[in-house]
Structure formats: structure tokens, C-alpha cells
Amino acid sequence: MNIEELNKRKVPVVIIDNSLEKFKSLPLFQDKVDKANEMLRTVGLPKPKSKHKIAK
Amino acid sequence: MNLERYQLKAEESLMVFEFTSVGPKGSIRKLVRYSETNLKNLYNLAFGDKDSVSGDINDLAVSDNGDSEKVLATVVATVYAFTDKYPEAWVYATGSTNSRTRLYRMGITKFLDVIVKDFQLYGLNNDEWELFEKRTVYNAFLAKRKI
Numbered sequence: 001m002n003i004e005e006l007n008k009r010k011v012p013v014v015i016i017d018n019s020l021e022k023f024k025s026l027p028l029f030q031d032k033v034d035k036a037n038e039m040l041r042t043v044g045l046p047k048p049k050s051k052h053k054i055a056k
Numbered sequence: 057m058n059l060e061r062y063q064l065k066a067e068e069s070l071m072v073f074e075f076t077s078v079g080p081k082g083s084i085r086k087l088v089r090y091s092e093t094n095l096k097n098l099y100n101l102a103f104g105d106k107d108s109v110s111g112d113i114n115d116l117a118v119s120d121n122g123d124s125e126k127v128l129a130t131v132v133a134t135v136y137a138f139t140d141k142y143p144e145a146w147v148y149a150t151g152s153t154n155s156r157t158r159l160y161r162m163g164i165t166k167f168l169d170v171i172v173k174d175f176q177l178y179g180l181n182n183d184e185w186e187l188f189e190k191r192t193v194y195n196a197f198l199a200k201r202k203i
Binding site for chain 2: 010011012013014015016017018019020021023024028029032033035036037039040041042043044045046
């Protein structure tokens with residue numbers, strides 16, 4: 001598989017770099033996570049099979 | 057969606073990705089983070105610029121590096137990689153500003169036909185999830201890989 005073919009793949013080739021592990025324990029984007037949690041608390045998840053507006 | 061995208065790095069769990077944007081403003085390292093939320097299997101997707109000196113992440117930075125489409129395509133590629141590893145995951149995303157959310161919506165709209173082949177895609181409209189439609193303003197987005 002050449003570079004062009006690799007670039008066409010929807011699932012990308014990912015290089016594993018364990019130096020990124022340190023970011024897992026940091027509270028990155030915590031304000032966004034907090035906002036997401038607040039929204040999810042009231043709105044919840046959609047029903048996967050629904051075709052139109054999803055009831056809460 | 058045959059778009060140019062940047063080479064991705066990640067740690068083994070694929071919860072943290074990194075790539076480098078290259079353009080007129082130089083090389084800018086970007087970090088993509090999937091965070092657990094209070095709902096099981098639902099992850100918040102966020103990304104921002106990584107300060108090369110302090111290591112801090114800034115999701116409000118306007119890089120203006122002339123490659124926003126390539127950056128978005130790379131972030132979308134992380135969604136494919138992440139949901140390949142966690143097929144039951146829901147991925148929630150919203151912009152850090154209204155204009156950025158609008159940018160994401162425009163990017164999604166552009167490639168909607170391809171995206172819906174692989175994902176159930178919803179938009180948050182008036183505090184309700186609805187299937188994503190073009191020309192509708194959404195406050196947030198939610199995607200789940202079709203299995």
C-alpha cells in the first residue's frame with residue numbers, strides 16, 4: 001500500500017507515542033467536559049433508531 | 057472524504073492524539089483529547105493548540121495557519137480511529153465559541169453524505185437531539201459509529 005492509498009483510508013494510520021500518556025491524567029478541556037456533563041444531565045442521549053426529532 | 061490530513065500520533069488507548077499543523081505561521085502542535093463524561097460510553101471530544109514552551113493547551117487560539125480544512129479532516133480521522141477501537145462510544149463535540157461551532161457545522165455539512173454512511177450523526181437544537189440536517193443551526197454534535 002503506497003502513501004496515496006494510505007491517505008485514502010478512512011481509519012488513519014496512527015503512530016503510537018507513549019509520551020502522550022501524561023496528558024491522560026491532566027484535566028484538559030475540563031470546562032468543556034463540565035459543560036457537556038451539564039447538558040447531558042438534562043438532555044441525555046438520543047434514541048438511535050429515531051428518524052425525526054428525538055424526545056428527551 | 058479523500059482530504060489531505062496530518063500524520064497522527066496517539067498513546068495506546070487512543071484517548072489522546074497529537075498532530076502538527078504546518079502553514080504560514082509555522083508548525084503548530086495540536087492535541088486532541090477524548091474525555092469520559094458522566095454518561096457511560098459517551099466521550100467529549102476537544103482539541104486545541106499545544107504551547108511548545110509551557111505545554112499548555114489552548115482551545116481558544118486562532119492559529120490562522122491556512123489549513124483549517126486539513127486540521128478538521130485530521131480531527132475527523134481521530135474519530136474514525138477512536139470509534140474503531142471503541143465501537144460503542146458516542147462522541148460529543150461542540151466548539152469553544154459560537155463561530156467555531158459554526159465552522160464545525162459547515163465542515164460536517166460539506167461531507168455529510170460520506171459521514172452518514174459511517175456514523176449516526178445528531179445535532180443539538182433547542183435542547184433536543186435530532187438527526188443532523190443541512191442548513192440547521194446546532195449547538196453541539198453527537199456521533200456514533202454505525203456497526
